[in-house]
Amino acid sequence: MQKRWNILPFDETATLQLQQALRINRTICKILVQRGIDTYNKAHDFFRPALSQLHDPWLMKDMLKAVTRIIAAINNKEKILVFGDYDVDGTTSVACMYQFLKSIYPQVAYYIPHRYKEGYGISKAGIDFAYENNFSLIIALDCGIKSAELINYAKQLNIDFVICDHHLPDEIIPDAIAVLDPKQKDCNYPYKELCGCGVGFKLMQALSDELGLLPEYYLKYIDLVAVAIAADIVPIDGENRILAFHGLKKVNENPSVSLKALLSLAGMQKKVHINSLVFIVAPRINAAGRMDDAKKAVQLFIEEDYDKAMEYAKLLHNDNTERKEADSNITDEALTLIENDAILKQRKTTVVYKEHWHKGVVGIVASRLIENYYRPTIVLTKSGDIIAGSARSVPGFNLYEAIHACREHLLGYGGHFAAAGLSMMEDKLPGFIDSFEKVVSQTITEELLIPEIIIDAELSFNEINFTFLNIIEQMEPFGPGNMRPVFISRNVKNTGYSKLVKENHVRFVLQQHDKILTGIGFNMAEKFALLESNLPLDVVYTLDINEWNGERMIQMKMIDFRLSA
Structure with a gap:
């Protein structure tokens, strides 16, 4: 190429x-x-990079509100639920916050939504679980900034939310007790590129400060923060560089038993670099949510006994083996579809669909296809009565806008510049394929179709x-x-x-x-x-x-x- x-x-x-x-x-x-x-x-x-260079957590908008509400919950003996997404950033965030709170207060539990039963982010099922089990405060990590309606639903049930997110907010900010997100327009926090686990880390830092705890109370989780930074592909500059640098140092010198088990199982004996976290650790954590249930990733992270951690690590390792097999088989099938279709080969887009493909790997397959056919790519599969899938772009092309322009064919869609998810009825697929090809052909430059x-x-x-x-x-x-x-x-x-x-x-x-x-x-x-x-x-x-x-x-x-x- x-x-x-x-x-x-x-x-x-x-x-x-x-x-x-x-x-x-x-x-x-x-x-x-x-x-x-x-x-x-x-x-x-x-x-x-020195830990002393970390920014003051109190500079983040709503930090005082968040800390005040959490300490009130502790003083009032309320039940606190730590809620996070099913990917690496979400599960590491939950593991860090859960362990931190548990070290100072017993009435804490965690909740990870099921990828296929509940979907991304805060779920109604999660709020109902909190209500049925008498939780009055939910700390949402790596999600929540776009969940205004669900947070209103929680308020009706007398459940308060503290949101720790890093995604771009919509016009409507959820009516939570506190919204910690440095990307809010009126947030003066100096560094905007923290991942979800990074925002959670700042909350732990502020809580430690307010409660008079030693820095060790939150710094002991810095290796998991480094894993989240690596996996979420956020910039490794500024504060992220400090966190990643010291997190990697801990991974190499004194890792948590969870990371020790994962790295041992992967045969990792050399010095651990950021790429080791991206290509060895992160896929195994993500595989839990893709192939089964991401809760076991949190169970691994919070385990303190090495032998038990190794058992959880083996479950994730097996999920990843299954994920790799599905990924490889579907990629081969998709490449064959393209090779055997003269019209599809010549297009400016790739849209492929088979109803039996595993929905947990379609995003990975889309990225693989771009390595062979360098253009905006969508991989779709059957999900119940509808078609759903993932889209990936080439650098410089706004994929979300292209999908938005084809919305008349879709049931739903969401995402950002480089990646998106979408769903439609099966009879809408031919029209969507033609519309997507037309929109991309009219807006993409020839230069963007050549890898840089x-x-x-x-x-x-x-x-x-x-x-x-x-x-x-x-x-x-x-x-x-x-x-x-x-x-x-x-x-x-x-x-x-x-x-x-x-x-x-x-x-x-x-x-x-x-x-x-x-x-x-x-x-x-x-x-x-x-x-x-x-x-x-x-x-x-x-x-x-x-x-x-x-x-x-x-x-x-x-x-x-x-x-x-």
Whole structure:
């Protein structure tokens, strides 16, 4: 698949000033300046994230109201229900808040809605459960900001709500006792990109402050906060960087038994990086809600005995194995549908439907299809009497607006710029497919239909050494807002020792000037002939350290390459 290369511009003057202040490699200074780190003090805070840099939780709108109501519930011996969504952010939020409150007050329980029986967010069934079991206060985490009607229903039952959310509010803010969401227009909290678990963490911080508890009361859950940050794909800058940095530190030095069990079961023995949380831990937690019931994820997180935690971890591991099998089978079926349909292959959109597909993995399958057919994609399945599914976009295209324009065919829809969910009656599907294709064709540019690689800087092989790479490694944790730097090197030659590995992959041995570097390119076998041409190449890659048999080597991870101009 052809790709667009986009090399980021940089500020020459600011780069020079930062290099003079830090006395480190100029290319690294370029990248830091691109990321808004243009002074010595900013660099110090970036490379040494300190818990003392966390913002004052009392700056968040309604924090005093939230803390006052929770402490009143404790003093009045009311029953408190901790409610959260079924994904990683929701289940970690609930586990943290439940354990925190339980450590100071016994009358606490938790509730996770069933993905298929109750749907996303606050549910009527959850409120009814609270009413039937005499809960008078619900703390909603990672949900609630869009649940104005249900919160009014709870008020009629004399149940109060404290909302901890991070999603964009609608025009109508729910009439809860307190709404903690830094994305509210009138909230002056300095950092807007917390995940749901992060907002819950700030509430625990404020409660600890008010109750005179040591910071350890809330900091002990910082590893779960890091898992939520990684899984929810929020920017890893500002306050999220501090939380992720110290959360990862705890995962590596003193993890909760839940994470220890999950990582052990996955065979994870090396240092845990943010990618380990994204690709190893998060899918296993999400699989519980996708394939069965997310409550067992919370049961795992709150377990203090390692052997019992391992039993719950095995359940999640099995759910994930089942999820991977369903995901793989459905992806293969969907690709076959596209391959065998000449019209569908040529479209600007992909919409595929089979009634037997598992609804828990259709979003994952949509993302997989985009890897092969790079365009807005919707995967649908039968859900009772209706068709329902998930949509995924390509970067830069507003998927939600495109679906909104086709709403006459739909029963319901919701989502945001890059992802959405939707439902319709089966007889509406042909009309929706045509309408969606028409809307996207009229609004998407040809450029957006070609994958883009963002390149941070041009790099000479001669700059690459362990000192250089050690500074790059100190830029971790990587993620949105602070991605692992991507480099381009020009006029590079194949030494003749590059070879195919395991049929699909390429082991590179490349030379620029008098410096030779090795690297790996996954699923690049189809481009091997270009490498064998022995013509000068421009290569795009990231760098890391490959440890093998006690030896440490600098390794390129190839992203793309093409003939030099």
